[in-house]
Amino acid sequence: SSVNQPPRVIAEEQTGTGASALKMEANVLVMGADNVGKSALTVRFLTRRFIGEYGDIESIYSHSVGVDGREIVFNIWDAPYSQDPSDEDCSEEKRIQWANGFILVYSICDLASFNVVRQQLQRIKAQRDHLGAEKVPVVIVGNKRDLEHRRTVPSEEGRLLALAAGCDFYEVSAAEAHHGVLLVFHGLLERIKDSRVAAKKPAGIKSIVRTMSAVFARKRINSL
Numbered sequence: 001s002s003v004n005q006p007p008r009v010i011a012e013e014q015t016g017t018g019a020s021a022l023k024m025e026a027n028v029l030v031m032g033a034d035n036v037g038k039s040a041l042t043v044r045f046l047t048r049r050f051i052g053e054y055g056d057i058e059s060i061y062s063h064s065v066g067v068d069g070r071e072i073v074f075n076i077w078d079a080p081y082s083q084d085p086s087d088e089d090c091s092e093e094k095r096i097q098w099a100n101g102f103i104l105v106y107s108i109c110d111l112a113s114f115n116v117v118r119q120q121l122q123r124i125k126a127q128r129d130h131l132g133a134e135k136v137p138v139v140i141v142g143n144k145r146d147l148e149h150r151r152t153v154p155s156e157e158g159r160l161l162a163l164a165a166g167c168d169f170y171e172v173s174a175a176e177a178h179h180g181v182l183l184v185f186h187g188l189l190e191r192i193k194d195s196r197v198a199a200k201k202p203a204g205i206k207s208i209v210r211t212m213s214a215v216f217a218r219k220r221i222n223s224l
């Protein structure tokens with residue numbers, strides 16, 4: 001179902017027992033340059049179909065799926081690309097704040113769109129690092145894989161960018177197949193789950209070990 005409305009603030013996943021433990025919401029922001037297939041990808045995931053032309057309507061879609069007996073509600077924001085990120089009331093900043101996970105889309109036949117993904121990735125990292133957040137759930141998607149004869153972005157470039165940024169990478173064709181698109185959204189969901197588990201842990205084993213060795217190091221120094 002399409003909902004043309006301003007973003008809602010979605011409550012974080014509930015813990016504990018009861019129905020709330022079985023339901024999880026994930027806010028997904030789809031980003032990338034114009035014409036790379038952001039809407040095609042989104043609509044493919046929602047309806048399993050490829051329509052061809054999508055217009056430029058900004059939408060937030062809500063879509064429920066069952067995963068391992070649990071209800072997952074994807075709230076997907078299909079955002080148009082703005083040349084100037086500081087423009088339009090800092091809305092990119094607001095979108096980034098809203099999102100739990102990011103799908104960064106470029107077209108494999110459009111090198112400029114790949115550079116847009118690089119820049120958006122940096123802005124996401126900058127904003128999230130500033131908030132002191134855990135590792136940000138991001139997947140990078142090279143779309144239009146069916147247009148191999150027009151490729152200008154080698155697969156390796158996409159893979160290297162993802163490797164450097166610590167995120168997942170997929171090449172898909174929203175036009176030709178549903179399966180790859182499904183993997184993108186479910187891959188991101190796993191990342192979002194991981195980031196929530198990480199955020200809940202008060203102290204990782206590494207930081208405990210670090211504290212212990214600091215204590216012992218001090219003792220050793222004192223006893224000299």
Ligand SMILES: Nc1nc2c(ncn2[C@@H]2O[C@H](COP(=O)(O)OP(=O)(O)O)[C@@H](O)[C@H]2O)c(=O)[nH]1
Binds near residue numbers: 041143
């Ligand atoms: N060949 C091909 N065309 C695609 C694919 N995905 C989207 N398109 C086309 O690319 C154009 C832009 O798609 P759209 O989803 O509107 O891009 P957006 O501006 O990023 O939302 C449309 O004409 C789509 O039909 C794809 O995987 N392969």
Ligand SMILES: [Mg+2]
Binds near residue numbers: 054078
């Ligand atoms: Mg669009």
